[in-house]
Amino acid sequence: MRTSVDSGQSTTQSLTVAVVERVANRENVEPLDVPPLNDVIDPDALEALFDDPETAADRVTFNFHGYEVVVEGPEQVRATPLEDPSK
Structure with a gap:
């Protein structure tokens, strides 16, 4: 379980x-x-990558529902809209 700042x-x-x-x-x-x-x-x-602070991933990035999601820890989740390729 995590605490979300978002x-x-x-x-x-x-x-x-x-x-x-x-x-x-x-x-x-x-x-x-x-x-x-x-x-x-x-x-x-995804949860397992951040479960143990000693071995946690620094960052995980993936696309989800039109956003680039960057997870840098249990309390650090960013979602940035993907650019429209037609522009």
Whole structure:
């Protein structure tokens, strides 16, 4: 379980929930309106990468629902819109 700074609250939640909520916030929709995260990444594997502070990954980047998601730790989740290739 993790604490998300993106929610603006001190609630404990999983890293995968933080990712979905971050993208949902960017889209101005409810988290249930975002496609399942496991369509693009294994949520258990993502959680495992940051479980142990001694061996945690520095950064994980992946595309999800039109965003580049960068996870640098349990409390550091960024979602940046992907550029439109037609521009």
